[in-house]
Amino acid sequence: MTRFEQSWVADVLNAFTHDAEPALSPRPGEVDYASAFVRMRRGSTALAGLGLRAALWMVALAPLWFMGRLVTFSRLARRERTDLLIKLLVHRSFVVRELTMLLKLTAAMALLGSVSVRARSGYDSVTLPALVETRTRVQLPILPHTTAESANTHSDPCEVQRVAS
Amino acid sequence: MKLLLEDSADFVIVGSGAGGATAARVLSEAGLSVIVLEEGPALAPSARSRGLIDAMHESLRDMGTIATSGRTPIPLLMGRCVGGSTAVNSGIIWRLPEDVRLDWSTRLGLSELVDEKALERNFARIESDLGVTEVREEMLGGNAQRLRSASEALGLPGRTIRRNAAQCQGSARCLQGCPNGARQSMDVSYIPRAMQHGARVHALSRAHRVVFERGRAVGVSGVVLDPVTRDPKGEFRVRATRGVISAAGAVYTPALLWNSGLRGRVGEGFQAHPGAAVVGQFPEPVGMGFGATQSYEVPLRERGYKVESLALPPELLAARIPGAGESWQRDLRRLDHFAQFCAVHRAAASGRVRPNLFGDISVRYELLPSDFERVKQSVALLVRLLFAAGAVEVYPGVASVPERMTNPEQADLLLSERVMRHDFHLLASHHFGSAAAGASAAHSVVGPDLQAHDVPQLYVMDASALPTNLGVNPQHTIMAVVYGAAERLANHDKHSRNAA
Numbered sequence: 001m002t003r004f005e006q007s008w009v010a011d012v013l014n015a016f017t018h019d020a021e022p023a024l025s026p027r028p029g030e031v032d033y034a035s036a037f038v039r040m041r042r043g044s045t046a047l048a049g050l051g052l053r054a055a056l057w058m059v060a061l062a063p064l065w066f067m068g069r070l071v072t073f074s075r076l077a078r079r080e081r082t083d084l085l086i087k088l089l090v091h092r093s094f095v096v097r098e099l100t101m102l103l104k105l106t107a108a109m110a111l112l113g114s115v116s117v118r119a120r121s122g123y124d125s126v127t128l129p130a131l132v133e134t135r136t137r138v139q140l141p142i143l144p145h146t147t148a149e150s151a152n153t154h155s156d157p158c159e160v161q162r163v164a165s
Numbered sequence: 166m167k168l169l170l171e172d173s174a175d176f177v178i179v180g181s182g183a184g185g186a187t188a189a190r191v192l193s194e195a196g197l198s199v200i201v202l203e204e205g206p207a208l209a210p211s212a213r214s215r216g217l218i219d220a221m222h223e224s225l226r227d228m229g230t231i232a233t234s235g236r237t238p239i240p241l242l243m244g245r246c247v248g249g250s251t252a253v254n255s256g257i258i259w260r261l262p263e264d265v266r267l268d269w270s271t272r273l274g275l276s277e278l279v280d281e282k283a284l285e286r287n288f289a290r291i292e293s294d295l296g297v298t299e300v301r302e303e304m305l306g307g308n309a310q311r312l313r314s315a316s317e318a319l320g321l322p323g324r325t326i327r328r329n330a331a332q333c334q335g336s337a338r339c340l341q342g343c344p345n346g347a348r349q350s351m352d353v354s355y356i357p358r359a360m361q362h363g364a365r366v367h368a369l370s371r372a373h374r375v376v377f378e379r380g381r382a383v384g385v386s387g388v389v390l391d392p393v394t395r396d397p398k399g400e401f402r403v404r405a406t407r408g409v410i411s412a413a414g415a416v417y418t419p420a421l422l423w424n425s426g427l428r429g430r431v432g433e434g435f436q437a438h439p440g441a442a443v444v445g446q447f448p449e450p451v452g453m454g455f456g457a458t459q460s461y462e463v464p465l466r467e468r469g470y471k472v473e474s475l476a477l478p479p480e481l482l483a484a485r486i487p488g489a490g491e492s493w494q495r496d497l498r499r500l501d502h503f504a505q506f507c508a509v510h511r512a513a514a515s516g517r518v519r520p521n522l523f524g525d526i527s528v529r530y531e532l533l534p535s536d537f538e539r540v541k542q543s544v545a546l547l548v549r550l551l552f553a554a555g556a557v558e559v560y561p562g563v564a565s566v567p568e569r570m571t572n573p574e575q576a577d578l579l580l581s582e583r584v585m586r587h588d589f590h591l592l593a594s595h596h597f598g599s600a601a602a603g604a605s606a607a608h609s610v611v612g613p614d615l616q617a618h619d620v621p622q623l624y625v626m627d628a629s630a631l632p633t634n635l636g637v638n639p640q641h642t643i644m645a646v647v648y649g650a651a652e653r654l655a656n657h658d659k660h661s662r663n664a665a
Contacts, residue, residue: 018490024497036218043222045525048230082490089489090568094237094587097564101484108483111497113216123479123500126307126452 001038005053008060009037011074015081016107026117036110052106055099062088169389169399170367174198175658177385177405178412179372179421182249183643184627185412186351186359187291188651193362195655200403201356201364202385204371204413205246206392210346210353213338217480220341224253231416233516233530237587239439241528242594243414246342247368248352250414251640254594255339255459255475256328256348258297259637260288261645262466273632274604278613278646287645294358295329295349304335306456308504309474311447311554315506316463316472318553323463326473329354330457337476339458370401375409375425375623382409382623407658408622412647415596415629419518420526422600422610427620430610432518434601435530436634437593441540442475442507443547444485445556450501453482463550466511466636470543472550475507487560487568506550508543509595511636512536518599537586541579544589548576564588595639600629615650626650 001009013033017026037056041049062084063069063076073081088100112118176192178185181203193199205224214220221228226245232238244250261284269275291297305313305325316323330348338344346353356366369390376384384404388397411418419432453476463472477485479500486496486503516530532540544561551559552573559570565588566578578584602625603609606618615630617623626647628639635642 016489017494024494039218039222040228043228044230045227046523047525048227048232085489089487090564094564104489105481105484109218109480112479112483112500113218118479121479121483121497121500122450122502123482124454125501126450126455 001053005056006034007074008056008072009034011081012056012059012085012103013037013107013110015073015078015085016104017111018078018082024111024117024120026111026114030116031110031114033107033110036113037106040106040109051099052102055102058096058099059085059088059103166388166397167399168402170370170401171403172200172365172367172401173384173404173406174200174365175405175407176200176410177202177403178410178626179385180249180412180414180417180627181247181351181356181366182244182412182414182627183251183351183640184647185249185410186251186355187644187647188410188412188626189359189364190355190362191648191651192655193359193364195652195659197407197655197658199359199364200405201359201366202370202372202387202403203247203249203366203368204390205244205368207247207352207366207368208252208342210342210344213342213344215338215341215344217341217478224342231526231528233528233593235529235531237589239437239530239591239593241416241437241596242592243416243596246352247356247366248350250594251350252342252352253340254350254638254640255326255457256330256350257459257462257638258292258295258327258329258641259635261642262635262637265633265635269632273602273609275602275613275632278602278615278650280649283649284645287648288641291641291644291648295354296331297327297329298331299325299327300333300457300460304333304457305460306335306337306453306474306476307451308453308476309456309459309461311451311504312461312463312472312474312506312550315550315554319550321463321465321472323461326457326460326462328457328460333457335456337454337456337458338478340478367401367403371397372413372421373424375411375421376402377425377620381621385409405622408624408654410624410626411600412625412627414627415599416518416526416528418625418627418629419599420520422625423520427610427617429606429619430601430608432599434598434632435516435518435528436514436597437512437516437530438509438595438634438636439512439532439536439540439591439593440507440509441544441547441562441589441591442485442505443544443551443562444482444503444505444560445551445554446496446499446558446560447502447504447554447556449555451504452501453477453503453505454479454501464637468542469539469636470508470510471637472506472508472543472547475505477505485560485562504551504554504556506547508540508547510536510539510543511634512539515598532586540589540591541584545576545579548579549573562590595628595634597628597631597634597639600625601632602630603632614653615647624650624654
């Protein structure tokens with residue numbers, strides 16, 4: 001991604017939340033939106049990754065095509081940014097709605113992926129004490145060369161692993 | 166690319182989900198040597214991530230972004246780790262409905278594959294192996310309790326779900342992978358059992374094509390993936406002396422067969438169970454974050470769908486709540502006040518799976534008008550159920566109706582002719598029929614023994630061999646059908662060797 005795209009990611013995903021009390025109020029640095037965006041894009045199919053990038057451009061340029069103002073999203077006031085996203089989420093065009101929703105999903109992944117924000121959301125408030133037993137469960141007998149932990153065990157990539165039948 | 170792995174066995178199985186693991190278990194216990202190839206990693210239960218973005222990256226194929234092509238795409242969820250989709254589903258166990266069994270048996274000539282007594286025996290064995298039982302009362306969770314009270318209030322036939330997780334601890338993390346190993350997905354049940362009998366599992370190994378010699382399937386070639394980047398880092402070649410079994414699921418089995426040069430009906434007849442979900446906000450805490458992810462259901466087979474409670478991880482729940490900014494954040498601060506019910510549909514629509522030019526998969530699939538009518542009716546029912554359970558606001562997630570409904574009469578708006586297919590968000594996690602079994606080579610890909618009509622020693626043992634969708638969760642049917650077919654294959658192999 002280019003530098004201005006990275007800047008758009010931060011501005012757009014941040015705009016889904018709003019720092020007014022008594023809201024969830026992510027603190028500065030508490031939520032890594034850029035990392036979530038990159039991980040979503042890299043982990044997706046090529047088409048979905050392209051869609052995520054297209055969504056970013058669509059929203060970044062929405063002041064132009066939706067509001068008729070010759071500025072990018074980043075030039076809008078905070079309140080205007082959020083209001084624009086709310087309108088795009090219910091836009092009559094399926095494509096606009098879905099692409100904006102893709103960005104909202106990414107923002108939610110980043111926001112609730114933060115342990116401290118999740119704790120403040122109350123999602124985990126209901127737990128069941130005492131009734132739950134905690135004995136050790138079945139462990140998967142993993143072949144040594146197939147685990148993520150053993151990423152460095154292929155010390156010589158030229159060596160062919162031959163398994164006797 | 167460098168050759169990193171060579172191996173050989175009697176049978177090579179591509180995929181470690183419900184079909185592949187069951188075949189591996191049966192064949193290895195019969196004394197045959199077995200190799201299982203799995204594209205995803207092996208993940209110990211304790212290593213499962215709690216955060217959704219990590220969990221999806223680890224165990225969901227392309228983070229759940231593969232979707233049907235067409236005007237209104239439907240995402241197709243598939244597991245990609247040892248255990249396949251059984252490691253990321255809710256462990257719901259349903260036997261094959263009798264009407265479907267009779268249809269396959271009489272219309273498609275599959276009486277041996279779905280013989281009533283043999284299936285009964287296999288279902289019972291699997292249920293015993295996996296400890297299948299109804300969800301315990303204390304593990305229902307607030308989400309399911311509300312569906313139970315709502316279905317009772319509306320006079321609908323609800324019941325507690327039967328699952329393969331007798332020791333469930335209520336972490337509500339089925340979709341990320343059970344962190345306790347309580348759900349008996351294939352990675353903690355049949356795969357270890359097969360390995361105890363000598364089966365070898367090669368994870369992070371993506372099969373590209375089946376290798377043929379003199380018209381017979383004799384092996385599989387593909388690439389070994391880097392555990393961190395998932396980029397190809399070398400090739401593998403595995404040889405099968407007695408057969409190759411494709412069990413990569415109803416989307417990737419046809420792709421593997423197609424890439425291997427098979428044509429005919431390969432990829433045709435794809436079916437699914439598209440699902441829709443509705444969220445409601447309650448005045449009191451619901452506690453979606455505790456309990457089995459899915460534990461109560463209302464089977465409405467005569468209407469063509471089934472209603473279920475479905476707890477969401479907080480990230481997905483947040484995305485399902487309407488709006489942005491201050492009001493959204495205010496709702497997120499009360500994330501324990503929401504419940505979600507979903508409906509899965511036995512859609513009559515049929516599609517087609519093909520590899521595309523970009524090395525990905527193309528799944529052409531569009532709902533029929535009758536399917537869509539059913540979706541509208543089921544979503545309207547979900548709205549009514551949430552209000553009956555005590556919700557003060559309901560979010561249908563349908564573009565052309567109010568995004569926040571405040572009374573049950575608004576459910577009727579969903580039945581309007583103005584509500585269009587592209588107004589809905591659907592998702593499908595059950596896929597079928599893309600390499601279907603049948604007696605006729607002109608209308609199916611594999612025969613009643615699940616061996617390809619045209620290619621000796623090539624078998625399909627997963628949901629793609631099931632000729633139609635079921636209207637119920639498919640894991641148990643896949644396992645029971647494969648169990649029987651693999652037993653017959655092992656017996657046939659044994660007799661052939663004795664005769665020789």
